[in-house]
Each structure stands twice: as C-alpha cells, then as structure tokens.
Amino acid sequence: MDRLRKHIEQITPLTDEEFDYVRTFFTLKKVRKNQYLIHEGDDTKYEYLVLSGIYKVFFVDNAGKEYIVQFAQQNWWMSDYDAFFKEKEATMFIECMDAGEVLYSTLASREKLSADLHKMEHFFRVKLTNGYVALQQRIKLLLSSTPQQRYAEFSKLYPELIERIPKKFIAEYLGVSRETLSRLYAGKS
Amino acid sequence: MDRLRKHIEQITPLTDEEFDYVRTFFTLKKVRKNQYLIHEGDDTKYEYLVLSGIYKVFFVDNAGKEYIVQFAQQNWWMSDYDAFFKEKEATMFIECMDAGEVLYSTLASREKLSADLHKMEHFFRVKLTNGYVALQQRIKLLLSSTPQQRYAEFSKLYPELIERIPKKFIAEYLGVSRETLSRLYAGKS
Numbered sequence: 001m002d003r004l005r006k007h008i009e010q011i012t013p014l015t016d017e018e019f020d021y022v023r024t025f026f027t028l029k030k031v032r033k034n035q036y037l038i039h040e041g042d043d044t045k046y047e048y049l050v051l052s053g054i055y056k057v058f059f060v061d062n063a064g065k066e067y068i069v070q071f072a073q074q075n076w077w078m079s080d081y082d083a084f085f086k087e088k089e090a091t092m093f094i095e096c097m098d099a100g101e102v103l104y105s106t107l108a109s110r111e112k113l114s115a116d117l118h119k120m121e122h123f124f125r126v127k128l129t130n131g132y133v134a135l136q137q138r139i140k141l142l143l144s145s146t147p148q149q150r151y152a153e154f155s156k157l158y159p160e161l162i163e164r165i166p167k168k169f170i171a172e173y174l175g176v177s178r179e180t181l182s183r184l185y186a187g188k189s
Numbered sequence: 190m191d192r193l194r195k196h197i198e199q200i201t202p203l204t205d206e207e208f209d210y211v212r213t214f215f216t217l218k219k220v221r222k223n224q225y226l227i228h229e230g231d232d233t234k235y236e237y238l239v240l241s242g243i244y245k246v247f248f249v250d251n252a253g254k255e256y257i258v259q260f261a262q263q264n265w266w267m268s269d270y271d272a273f274f275k276e277k278e279a280t281m282f283i284e285c286m287d288a289g290e291v292l293y294s295t296l297a298s299r300e301k302l303s304a305d306l307h308k309m310e311h312f313f314r315v316k317l318t319n320g321y322v323a324l325q326q327r328i329k330l331l332l333s334s335t336p337q338q339r340y341a342e343f344s345k346l347y348p349e350l351i352e353r354i355p356k357k358f359i360a361e362y363l364g365v366s367r368e369t370l371s372r373l374y375a376g377k378s
Contacts, residue, residue: 059333067329067332069325081322081325082325082326085322118307121314122304122310125313125314125317128317128318129317132317132320132321133275135321135324135328136258136271139258139324139327140256140258142332143256144248144250144256
C-alpha cells in the first residue's frame with residue numbers, strides 16, 4: 001500500500017491517519033497474462049490503479065474487429081469508465097498483456113472518499129483533468145494525423161511502451177497497418 | 190448570474206453566502222456571430238461557460254484543413270483545455286456560430302474556488318467526469334463507426350444541434366462527406 005500512498009502524494013500530502021482511512025477502500029489483486037479484468041457484458045463494478053504490468057482497454061465491433069482505446073501501465077487508472085460511472089454493463093474489455101498487480105475500488109468508494117476528504121476529491125479532480133486532456137489529444141491525433149505523425153507522437157508520449165508492447169497492438173491503437181508500422185519502426189518512412 | 194447558480198446547483202446546493210463568493214470569480218461577456226473567443230497562438234487565459242448561443246472548438250492542420258473537436262451550447266464548458274490547464278499558447282480556435290452570452294473565468298479561479306470550497310471541487314470533479322466519458326465515447330465513434338452510425342449517435346445525443354448547425358460543420362465534426370450527410374438527413378441511406 002506504500003505505492004498507493006506515494007501515488008496519491010504526488011498530488012496531495014496525506015497524514016498517517018488519513019492514509020489509514022484511504023487504504024481501507026482499496027484491494028490488491030495479482031493479474032496473470034491474458035487474464036480479463038473487465039469483460040463486455042459484465043456489470044462494471046471496479047476501477048483499477050495499475051501497480052505493475054501492462055494492460056489494454058479495447059472494444060470489439062459487430063464484425064469481430066478489435067479497437068484499442070487505451071494501454072495502461074504503472075500509476076494509470078483504468079476501467080470502462082462510461083459503464084463504471086453510470087453503473088451499467090461493460091461495452092469494453094480490459095485484458096492483461098504482461099502480468100502484474102492492480103488495486104481495485106468501487107464507484108461508491110470513490111464517492112465516499114471524495115465526500116469525506118476534500119484532499120481526495122482534489123486528487124480525483126486532478127487525475128480527471130489529466131485524463132481529459134489526454135483524451136482530447138488522442139481525438140486530435142485520430143482526426144488529423146498521418147501514420148508518421150501518430151507514431152512519432154506515441155513514441156514521444158510513451159517511449160517505454162514501444163519496447164514492451166507487440167507491434168500488432170500498437171498498429172491497432174494507432175489505426176495504421178502493420179506494414180506501415182514496421183516501416184516506421186525501421187525509421188525508413 | 191442566476192443562471193450560474195442554477196447550473197452549479199444541478200450538482201451541488203450552495204448557500205447564499207457561498208454563491209456570493211463564487212460569482213465574484215466569473216465575468217459576463219456578450220459574443221457576436223463569427224467572433225473568436227480563443228485563437229491559435231493566443232495565451233489561453235480563460236475557460237467559458239455557455240449561457241446562450243452556439244460555438245465550435247476546432248483546429249487547423251498545416252494544409253489549412255479545419256477539424257471540429259467539439260460544438261458547445263447552453264451549460265457546456267469550453268476552452269482549449271490542454272493549453273488552459275498547462276498555461277500554454279492555444280493550438281485550437283473557439284468561434285461563435287450563433288450569437289449569445291458566456292461567463293468566463295481563469296485557471297487560478299478554478300483552483301482557488303476548488304481549494305476554498307469543497308463543494309466547488311466536487312462540482313468541477315463531476316463536470317470533468319462527464320466530460321471524460323463524453324470524450325471516451327467520441328473516441329469509440331471515431332475509431333469504429335460507419336457514417337450512418339456516427340450520424341445516428343450524434344442525432345440521439347444532440348437533437349437540438351442537428352437543427353441549429355449548418356450541415357457542412359456537422360459533416361466535418363463527424364468526419365463524413367457532405368454528400369453522405371445529405372443522404373443521411375434525407376433518411377435515404
């Protein structure tokens with residue numbers, strides 16, 4: 001739970017007493033490679049804070065084609081947030097690509113922590129602000145960029161993911177073909 | 190300012206004393222058709238709460254092509270949020286499409302209000318939560334859907350915008366051609 005405290009204190013300091021209260025809202029879970037944390041059709045009860053490992057958040061269209069919305073690694077939060085906040089069935093999947101550990105928590109916990117501790121409401125607001133800006137950037141990239149620009153932007157934002165994620169998934173995330181991506185990796189295009 | 194109070198109290202009730210404090214952070218501005226609230230290259234000092242009128246948030250690529258990120262109408266917040274939160278120069282534009290009024294406020298005001306009043310931190314967290322989910326939905330649509338699905342989803346979410354915004358801008362927002370959009374309007378496709 002030290003990692004949780006460190007994560008929160010990047011945004012707001014907590015007293016020992018406050019953290020002892022906060023920690024009761026989170027549960028540790030080990031995740032195996034290829035294990036699903038969320039599956040389309042499930043009730044979406046939890047959000048996850050990644051302590052280690054790599055995960056992909058994706059959905060599948062009627063034709064069975066897969067679309068990656070987000071990768072997640074250490075200190076990222078992830079869920080099918082539309083379903084989580086509205087307490088609906090998931091329309092997305094979260095699958096572990098590289099084994100690790102997560103902390104999970106419920107919507108009721110997020111709301112109670114925010115109501116009880118102004119500091120935690122601040123923490124969640126700052127995390128949402130960062131998430132909002134990241135999604136707006138992703139929309140701009142999807143709307144406009146060439147494969148070269150998308151790959152360059154992704155490499156700049158997430159250099160460590162380039163090394164750790166199979167190319168086919170990065171191609172899928174960027175919406176480019178594997179052949180194009182291979183040329184970009186080789187620096188030939 | 191009654192409209193501001195009503196807007197905030199959809200999420201959290203305020204005492205008269207609290208609202209008298211909150212209102213001091215907002216300034217009213219009348220906006221003419223085709224007036225810019227934010228222009229690429231400007232310092233991004235303000236965010237805007239729409240009281241009336243219709244606005245478009247867009248960016249322009251190196252070739253001069255325009256991409257609409259968002260439309261905004263009554264009770265929506267808008268800014269170039271990446272630039273606003275990071276206090277950078279804008280990379281986007283906000284232009285008024287239909288005259289109206291907005292309230293504007295600074296990042297320092299948002300942070301001070303959130304720090305001073307737990308209720309206002311809660312208000313901004315809830316608004317960000319809704320915004321985050323809306324952007325995630327827009328990404329899912331951009332990644333996967335056919336023109337028909339995009340138009341159907343847009344009509345369902347924003348029926349009043351369909352009537353009020355010229356077709357060419359809706360086509361641009363959806364990333365479909367005007368010809369395709371005209372067929373969809375006519376219900377022939």
